[in-house]
Amino acid sequence: MTDLAIMASGLRKAYQDKIVLDGIDVNVRAGTVFSLLGPNGAGKTTTVNILTTLLKADGGTARVAGYDIASETKAVRAAIGVTGQFASVDDLLTGEENLRLMADLQHLGRRESKRIVEGLLDRFDLAESARKMASTYSGGMRRKLDLAMTLIGRPRIIFLDEPTTGLDPRSRRTVWDIVRALVADGMTIFLTTQYLEEADQLADRVTVLDGGKLVAEGTPGELKRQVPGSHVRLRFADAARLDAAARVLTDATPDHESVVLRVPSDGGVKSVRSVLDRLDEYAIEVEEFSVHTPDLDDVFLALTGHSSTEVLAK
Ligand SMILES: Nc1ncnc2c1ncn2[C@@H]1O[C@H](COP(=O)(O)OP(=O)(O)OP(=O)(O)O)[C@@H](O)[C@H]1O
Numbered sequence: 105m106t107d108l109a110i111m112a113s114g115l116r117k118a119y120q121d122k123i124v125l126d127g128i129d130v131n132v133r134a135g136t137v138f139s140l141l142g143p144n145g146a147g148k149t150t151t152v153n154i155l156t157t158l159l160k161a162d163g164g165t166a167r168v169a170g171y172d173i174a175s176e177t178k179a180v181r182a183a184i185g186v187t188g189q190f191a192s193v194d195d196l197l198t199g200e201e202n203l204r205l206m207a208d209l210q211h212l213g214r215r216e217s218k219r220i221v222e223g224l225l226d227r228f229d230l231a232e233s234a235r236k237m238a239s240t241y242s243g244g245m246r247r248k249l250d251l252a253m254t255l256i257g258r259p260r261i262i263f264l265d266e267p268t269t270g271l272d273p274r275s276r277r278t279v280w281d282i283v284r285a286l287v288a289d290g291m292t293i294f295l296t297t298q299y300l301e302e303a304d305q306l307a308d309r310v311t312v313l314d315g316g317k318l319v320a321e322g323t324p325g326e327l328k329r330q331v332p333g334s335h336v337r338l339r340f341a342d343a344a345r346l347d348a349a350a351r352v353l354t355d356a357t358p359d360h361e362s363v364v365l366r367v368p369s370d371g372g373v374k375s376v377r378s379v380l381d382r383l384d385e386y387a388i389e390v391e392e393f394s395v396h397t398p399d400l401d402d403v404f405l406a407l408t409g410h411s412s413t414e415v416l417a418k
């Protein structure tokens with residue numbers, strides 16, 4: 105028995121002479137969140153489509169939930185749920201009708217269908233809007249409905265293709281909470297995103313897709329540590345305090361003009377706390393404080409030597 109929910113090796117895909125995937129390997133442990141990071145056009149949706157049997161690869165093999173994506177398509181489909189980049193919600197139906205439709209497609213009996221649909225409406229906080237047309241839903245509500253529809257078939261593995269792109273911060277957080285709850289239930293999540301922050305919040309492991317290849321893999325922390333420029337910024341009321349702080353935090357760089365001290369840090373709670381504790385020890389007051397963590401562009405620049413926008417322009 106393997107505990108790998110997804111195992112892919114040497115996946116290749118080209119459109120005419122444009123190589124999108126140039127032999128990529130993916131291993132996802134059951135019960136974890138795996139995140140595929142990449143800019144627009146990197147091949148994230150292509151990868152999802154191949155692993156979910158919607159698209160045939162030109163080469164390579166993959167097993168999802170233990171089944172071969174080429175020869176056991178049906179079994180793969182029965183084990184997975186997919187929430188595409190573009191919501192599959194039908195605008196002309198109510199939230200409840202959308203869910204019922206999915207339940208019918210799964211051939212759930214009337215009573216079972218009713219029970220599951222009501223449970224999901226409750227769980228996703230959509231019960232109040234259940235009888236309203238989906239066209240009246242906000243972006244966040246649509247995402248939630250879309251996710252709920254994915255869960256109707258009780259999949260073991262869920263593919264989420266950019267689930268929060270275009271959402272406001274609050275809806276994004278709601279989706280994150282849902283993903284966490286699903287993982288707590290033992291599901292495996294394959295998540296694509298353009299946001300390092302999102303991968304950081306949710307993923308156990310992250311890979312970066314660039315130029316058809318996976319250029320890095322690791323935990324979010326490991327990836328960020330490869331990226332220079334992660335630091336804590338401390339602003340002081342006056343130069344005396346800045347100088348005092350610079351004497352205590354010897355690896356920091358002072359900027360006298362803005363009375364700011366840049367302290368190298370991975371931005372994690374532990375390291376931030378230790379910086380503040382040190383200053384506390386010497387009773388040095390900090391006026392303002394912020395954490396600069398690298399974003400996808402920083403990671404890209406560090407890993408590939410070019411920015412994600414350049415990738416887009418290729
Ligand atoms: N059916 C198709 N025919 C030709 N080219 C395609 C087709 N589908 C995708 N591509 C190309 O393959 C590349 C990868 O596309 P893909 O949709 O997988 O990227 P993505 O990482 O999901 O991007 P985004 O962040 O914009 O969703 C792009 O250059 C795209 O133009």
Ligand SMILES: [Mg+2]
Nearest residue numbers: 148149150189
């Ligand atoms: Mg995409």
